[in-house]
Amino acid sequence: LDTPRKIQDFLARFPQNFEPQGDTARSVQGAMDAQCAHCIEGAMIAAFTLWINGHPPLLIDLCAHRDMDHVIAPFQVNGYWGAISKTNYVCLRWRDPIYRSVRELVMSYFHEYAKGPRKTLRSYSRPFNLKKISPKKWVNHAGNCWEVTELITAARHYSILTKAQAKNLRPRDPVEVASDKITSFPIPAWKRQRL
Numbered sequence: 317l318d319t320p321r322k323i324q325d326f327l328a329r330f331p332q333n334f335e336p337q338g339d340t341a342r343s344v345q346g347a348m349d350a351q352c353a354h355c356i357e358g359a360m361i362a363a364f365t366l367w368i369n370g371h372p373p374l375l376i377d378l379c380a381h382r383d384m385d386h387v388i389a390p391f392q393v394n395g396y397w398g399a400i401s402k403t404n405y406v407c408l409r410w411r412d413p414i415y416r417s418v419r420e421l422v423m424s425y426f427h428e429y430a431k432g433p434r435k436t437l438r439s440y441s442r443p444f445n446l447k448k449i450s451p452k453k454w455v456n457h458a459g460n461c462w463e464v465t466e467l468i469t470a471a472r473h474y475s476i477l478t479k480a481q482a483k484n485l486r487p488r489d490p491v492e493v494a495s496d497k498i499t500s501f502p503i504p505a506w507k508r509q510r511l
Contacts, residue, residue: 358402
């Protein structure tokens with residue numbers, strides 16, 4: 317896994333963590349041992365693998381209104397931003413390193429980030445460098461890495477639209493909404509009832 321693309325390909329095949337025992341934020345080692353990951357767990361795997369290949373281990377928190385937040389692992393190639401992402405859905409996936417700024421990268425997720433017909437992305441965090449905390453807290457921590465989730469939630473966030481703009485967003489059309497049913501891994505019936 318020596319390139320961002322190979323890391324993304326690995327995560328795309330890596331089973332989805334549906335959290336049957338409740339919320340998790342497993343460390344890199346914890347997710348590898350469990351043989352499944354969801355977004356922040358996949359983002360930490362990606363950040364760690366990028367780190368051992370010479371990139372800084374960064375996370376960006378994408379914050380949504382009345383929807384689940386998402387975490388990506390951004391990286392740069394020749395000064396342009398891209399992102400590795402673990403998701404079970406058609407949207408919120410890999411971004412090629414073609415974006416000139418973090419904001420431009422984040423905005424590439426805007427139209428896809430939705431719940432039903434509503435576009436829900438509202439803000440994003442400054443890239444959080446995991447080198448600020450001990451690897452023992454996110455690489456091989458035995459329990460959940462709630463400290464990591466708290467730190468990225470507390471990081472400076474930037475709003476991406478005004479309240480007036482949010483009120484005037486065009487709802488997604490039925491074809492876009494139907495794409496939400498396409499998944500990489502089948503969602504268990506018990507999980508579908510909770511969504």
